[in-house]
Amino acid sequence: MSIFIPEKHWWRDPLDKDEKVWLAIALTTSIVLTLAMPYWHVTQKQNPGSEYYKIKPDTFDAATDRFIQQYGVKDEAGAIKQEGGIDVVAPPPGDVFVRGQQFKWSPVLKLKKGSEYRIHLSSIDVLHGFSVQPINMNFEAVPGYDYVLKVTPTTSGVFNIVCNEFCGIGHHTMVGRIYVD
């Protein structure tokens, strides 16, 4: 009984056939699962990137501001257009900045289907969760780290960036937007 002292030399008892078979099945499953990740990483296209750089939050903040100034969508008066109080940017393929802060994702991005972008994702205050809906892709925005996500939009439409890492009492008001056409 499992609450009493086992019989002497319990470690010499041989395993039953049932146990051996199960052990083989379980071990095989574990090995297959372990190998699945690197196999998929090498052969398939959808993987979390491992390109990142350490960056000071204010440096990233300034870089995002420059990015907005450079590629902001201007109206007739020359001011950058806003949506929901957030600057709208239509960048060429290449480097794109996404800045998380309490409680705002900025800028609003207008991207082209089929073009490749390098999204620089970071936060300038606390942790934020970069969750693109409705396609449901989720990444972590960490202050002090510039996380580079290589993205090629394959469907056009309207996408929300929902914050899904708790960032304070206004967490649920933190929704940004990406347009793909």
Next chain:
Amino acid sequence: MEAVFRTCPVTGLKVERNAETLIMFNAVTSIVFLLVGGLLALLLLLTRWQAVHLLPADFFYRLLTLHGIAMLVAWIVFFEMAVLYFASAILLNTRLSVPYLAWGQYGLMVVGAAITAVTILVGQADVMFTSYVPLKAHHMYYFGIILFAVGAILGVCVFFATLGAARHEKTYVGSVPLVTFGAIAAAIIALLTLAHGAIVFIPTWLWALGVIPMMDPEVYRLLFWAFGHSTQQINVAAMISCWYLLGTLTVGSVPVSEKFSRSAFTLYILFIMIASEHHLLVDPGISTAHKEWNTGYFMHLAVLASMMHAFSVPAAVEVAQRKKGYTKGLFEWLKRAPWGDPGFSSLVFSVVGFGFLGGITGVIYGTEQLNIIVHNTLRVPGHFHATVVIGTSMAFMGITYYVLPLIFRREVMFPGIAKLQPYVFGTGMFVFSTAMMFVGGFGIPRRDWDITGAEAPFPVAYGPTADLALAVMAVGGLVAIVGGAMYILVAVSTVAIGKKINR
């Protein structure tokens, strides 16, 4: 303090008074926290059910923080202290070593939990269970957690001291029982885990006090999960010890192979606690190779251990049942099992829920690529409510039905309610967890007061299917809360006014 013993008429084990008293205090306190956490669960559930949306935003986040602390920390760890004292002093027929340290454990954990809970309730720690920096709570929040952890370390020390004393005083000959072996695995993991807890919480506390600069947020995340996930492995090891214990208490099962089961526990000690990077699969700061090595190799060797237990626990029950003569066909042993014994039905729910619902989803969600669609959605709490609630909590609930007569020496009150309780709670939790994982598949975030974007610059919609699934989740959760209330009713009334046995 002199050791005073009595002999248990059911098991023949010698029960020492200090050990017995401390088991009672820890068990009762854990149930008090379960009650608190359960009431919070009701409020949170009625808020996340978007159609009802009960609490205001600030209270939702505040109470969600407290729900995590009350359930995942207080209810489970207090109960584990009771399990450790039981598996050492009682199962080895000995006295509890250094009982005043054990009282120190109890006192520090109560004070620590109270400080943390009050800090959260007064609105000074809206940081969630994870308290990721740079989000900052009042320094008393971290201080309470540190006190609690120090208390837990004392408890583990008492456990090891008791084992040492038992060996020294030769109160048993040979190897320790399997349940004690499992508890040793839990205690070893606990010591290493609590060391990680100290590494992460002491600097964070000092930072909140303004003494030292902030820890790097990504380093915090890595260390926090070295603590936070490994804590769950203490629960797993304790839970599986309880599975073996329940198997013995309910049908008299004997481990089919001591070697097999003990090897599996050893695998936990060696591997499971190292695997914590599956929380960081979509984070910057760690290379892909490192993440894959950590979540692949280390995690799956621990999964192997769980699969071994998942075989040997039911196998032991089957063997015991067949020995009783239930040998017809493949499943007579199962049909004739004591389904009316809440200890047994809790065991079955715990094994099936932990394995099939919690374990399998955990392995899937911990895959590097799949984690992209899982991270921080409701799939995650769906998974861990299956492991921690259906798995660990139901195992502990099942044990309670035996602790009440054997340690508290009182007849279980409302036996009819007790008989039904695991079915109500287990079914509710199955529906709740499954629906939560399903709804997470739509991308609905966890820890989110409002999913419609009503106060955000842009509206968000997840579609009618998601709304329906949220309602199913809520109904399942409500049923589970009824089941939890039944458990608390039976346990509290038995302890308070249950009929005393042979005093």
